[in-house]
Amino acid sequence: MPDLLFLAQRLPYPPTKGEKIRAFHELKYLAQWYDIHLGCLIDDPDDRQYIDALRPLCRDIYVGQINRRTARLVCLGGLLTADALSVTYFRHRGLIDWVNTVADTIHPAITFVYSSNMAPYVLDLPNTGTTVVDLVDVDSEKWRAFADATKGPMRLVYRREWRKIAELERRIARHSALSVLVSDAEAALFARHNPDCANTIRGVSNGVDHRYFDPGPQYPPPYDTTRPNFVFTGTMDYPPNVDAAVWFAGEILPLIQASLPAAQFHVVGSNPSPEVRKLQQRDGVFVTGRVPDVRPYIAHATAGVAPMRIARGIQNKVLEAMAMARPVVLTADALEGIAAVPMLEAILADSAADFAAACTRLATTKEGVAIGTAARRRIISNYDWQVTLRGFDDILCPLVPQAAVQAEHRSPRLQRAESRH
Known part of the structure; x- marks a missing residue:
């Protein structure tokens, strides 16, 4: 199958928190059609135990370790540079080298980037194929809201982050074949910020694993249920x-x-x-x-x-x-x-x-x-994931040979992964 470089700011497993839930289901979805080369970071040592759970979905995996305390100190140095602090936090020399190696030796057909913080790894990098960036949210607006709700020195920090992330989002919109957001409302907002790229901006909703989040089983009460x-x-x-x-x-x-x-x-x-x-x-x-x-x-x-x-x-x-x-x-x-x-x-x-x-x-x-x-x-x-992720069908399916997207020609790797998840 064609090669796909998948970059995520954190290991997309287990799917128990927002960014990991969406990234994991996208990874699983894309494994139907592509050989995945996953590059990601870990800033919680507890996550290392889950790396092997993703191997059935991927041809290879690179995981860079970040020390939170050190990364926070380093990212403050971003105040002296042109970089957003959140981008500096997720910059990892080993991952940069690995991405460059994949681009030079594999020449992936697709590069799929999860979150704006990871886009600098591939912006302007040759041999990365067609680039799709899942921004999830318009992060610059989040930082603007933080600035509006904060007083004192941090307000200045948040306002700077708002401007820097907005600049990065504009670069992403211009560089990417497609910019994806988590809802039509977020996509419309991003298109208003980047009207010249509106035709390459899409909304693809989150789903939820309703078979896991099922009210049927008897769950042990974790608190006094006689109270509200x-x-x-x-x-x-x-x-x-x-x-x-x-x-x-x-x-x-x-x-x-x-x-x-x-x-x-x-x-x-x-x-x-x-x-x-x-x-x-x-x-x-x-x-x-x-x-x-x-x-x-x-x-x-x-x-x-x-x-x-x-x-x-x-x-x-x-x-x-x-x-x-x-x-x-x-x-x-x-x-x-x-x-x-x-x-x-x-x-x-x-x-x-x-x-x-x-x-x-x-x-x-x-x-x-x-x-x-x-x-x-x-x-x-x-909100079944199989329903919501169909929003990618007209985004990614045409980019691979038609034979690869037939439902009956499912990857053995994906079949093994589905037996575990």
Whole structure:
């Protein structure tokens, strides 16, 4: 099969957090038609145990190790250069050399880049074939939002990052045969920023593994289920998640507890920041850190919550809770890109008072059962990965020999991988 160079900022496995979920399913999808040469980075030593899980999908793999503390110090040096700090963080000499070797010796037909941070590895590099970049979100807008919400010196840092990432995104749009984003809304925004490249910008939605996130099994309760329990999942050092958790715990939960004193808020996810850990000092707030399985927390929740005030793209936490047939209370930012009908398949609430009222209503009525049932039905209909990834069919299929894209001519490598995943 044709060769494809796949670059990702982190090892795309296990598919348990946003960037890894999408990257893994794209990798698995592309393995139908290509021999994959995967280059990625690890900044969490715990991820090394998962490298072998990806070998059935790839012809070869290069994994560069990053020390988080060192990388953060090095990336501060980017303030003295023209580079974005996030790009500097993910720069790795060994990966640069490996990419150059693949380009010189393999001459891949396709280079598929996951995230803008990895694009500098191949921008202007010869012998990389047709380049497709999955930007996922318009990251420059995220940094602009951070700047708007921050005071002091960090505001200047965020504003600089916004400008630098916007410059990089413009380079990517001009260089790439296709720029892919996680939703039509993000794609439209990116096209407005880059109108001269609008015809090479596409939206391809996330999906969710609804066979894994299945409400059917009996999950052991991880907390007292006689109380109202509201669950928020995600990587808990990611600033938008930190902001959401702090807002819910500080402003929304007290309103709920005014009428439901036993109500509890569970913050479930890896790497909780000091600000998030401090929330445990509040009555009824629990911060779990990394858990082996988020499904029991979702399955027994009165509701999943996504109180996002800074958000880009599609929130996997919302799709997962919907797949588990749980009602979700969320802001308009968290609903972006998800085709859920407000008040029928999810509950929309943008103010603290409305958010608290919705949570209280779900804890005191049977309304959540119908909403959760409708939510799962929506997921199965619209967000199966095999449905959403068809958005790549007219992007990548024409770039390979027609015989390679016939469904019956599936790669033995992919067949072995599917038996494991």
